[in-house]
Amino acid sequence: MPNRNDYTIGWICALSTEQIAAEEFLDEEHQAPEDVPPTDSNHYTLGSIGKHNVVITVLPCDEYGIASAANVATNLLRSFPNVRIGLLVGIxxxxxxxxxxxxxxxxxxxxxxxxxxxxxxxxxxxxxxxxxxxxxxxxxxxxxxxxxxxxxxxxxxxxxxxxxxxxxxxxxxxxxxxxxxxxxxxxxxxxxxxxxxxxxxxxxxxxxxxxxxxxxxxxxxxxxxxxxxxxxxxxxxxxxxxxxxxxxxxxxxxxxxxxxxxxxxxxxxxxxxxx
Incomplete structure (x- = not known):
């Protein structure tokens, strides 16, 4: 099982379409984490690009905007405490x-x-x-x-x-x-x-x-x-x-x-x- 402390790059997508594109560009996909805190409502995909371990997540379906993105980011940082760089990539x-x-x-x-x-x-x-x-x-x-x-x-x-x-x-x-x-x-x-x-x-x-x-x-x-x-x-x-x-x-x-x-x-x- 992957160690959540090993992930240093956070990648947030607003739409599932964007998440599909993000996951396709992973060089390697890792096993899904099983020890995420129960208070974290995000769903994560783990993987690597080059030497960097990346955690990808997406906003809830039909939820958009600044407040939703902030909530997703807060949960990600709580579950992956060593993330140092956050990226929002999408349309x-x-x-x-x-x-x-x-x-x-x-x-x-x-x-x-x-x-x-x-x-x-x-x-x-x-x-x-x-x-x-x-x-x-x-x-x-x-x-x-x-x-x-x-x-x-x-x-x-x-x-x-x-x-x-x-x-x-x-x-x-x-x-x-x-x-x-x-x-x-x-x-x-x-x-x-x-x-x-x-x-x-x-x-x-x-x-x-x-x-x-x-x-x-x-x-x-x-x-x-x-x-x-x-x-x-x-x-x-x-x-x-x-x-x-x-x-x-x-x-x-x-x-x-x-x-x-x-x-x-x-x-x-x-x-x-x-x-």
Whole structure:
């Protein structure tokens, strides 16, 4: 039976889809722990990536947001006391702009700047001077070892490119049942609508996309020109509500240079997952 004290990396997923992807990238999967305290409601998958022992867990079904993520993180740290680095890896809503050519399937890495962490929390419920959101605080600065690793990877990828597509393709070849759901969608399915477009839920693809004036036209990526998927480094915005308003998205993106939006990362601030 694995020793819970041997695990130093915590990996939290918001959705089961994200958990499946996380587990597929383990180099080795370990036996499930049997001595987790009865007060811990999390379900864990243990394994290793390289020399690192990793514990993966997921938020409860149909529970989202900052409070749920904080509760999961607190339980994880209690059951795995030697976890020193916590990662939240999953799906986010991109904020493409003229400055940042973010496409469907790209990767955004939270990157700290100045004296602030790479994630900040905002609140839809508070209105300041006519705006519909308020910055309520930054996530704590990530550990130095993590920031150093990100800088090193960023340099390496800039010089030599990365192998993300190759690694993803290898995983899908090994587990063919995942190919339909986890394969990269075709480029033509990546439609960027103008912020002013009001979408009809459930009929967007058949109605909104038919009118080409609703779309922002973008040049196709040339395979030899850029890595695919592209990796972007910068600020991630986190709130308890799903970002559904493109105008607010673009305003916040322009003011704060936000690259993507999500709903759980701010729950890992303070006591949770940062030691």
């Amino acid at each position: 986010g809503g991109g904020a493409p702009s003229e400055k940042h050519d973010i496409r469907l399937g790209d990767v955004v890495v939270s990157a700290a700047s100045a004296n602030a962490g790479g994630v900040f929390q905002y609140d839809f419920g508070k209105t300041i001077q006519g705006e519909t959101f308020q910055n309520t605080g930054f996530l704590n600065m990530p550990p130095t070892v993590l920031r150093t690793a990100v800088s090193s990877l960023r340099t390496q990828h800039k010089r030599k490119g990365h192998r993300l597509k190759e690694e993803i393709d290898n995983v899908l070849k090994k587990n063919k049942r995942l190919q339909r759901e986890f394969g990269r969608p075709p480029a033509e399915s990546d439609r960027l609508f103008r912020p002013s477009v009001i979408h009809n839920p459930g009929k967007c693809a058949s109605e909104c996309a038919q009118d080409k004036s609703n779309l922002i036209m973008r040049c196709e990526r040339i395979e030899d020109e850029e890595d695919d998927p592209a990796i972007h480094y910068g600020l991630i915005a986190s709130a308890n509500q799903l970002m559904k308003d493109a105008s607010i998205r673009d305003t916040l993106s322009a003011e704060k240079d936000v690259l993507c939006f999500e709903m759980e990362a701010a729950g890992l601030s303070g006591k949770a997952m940062q030691r």
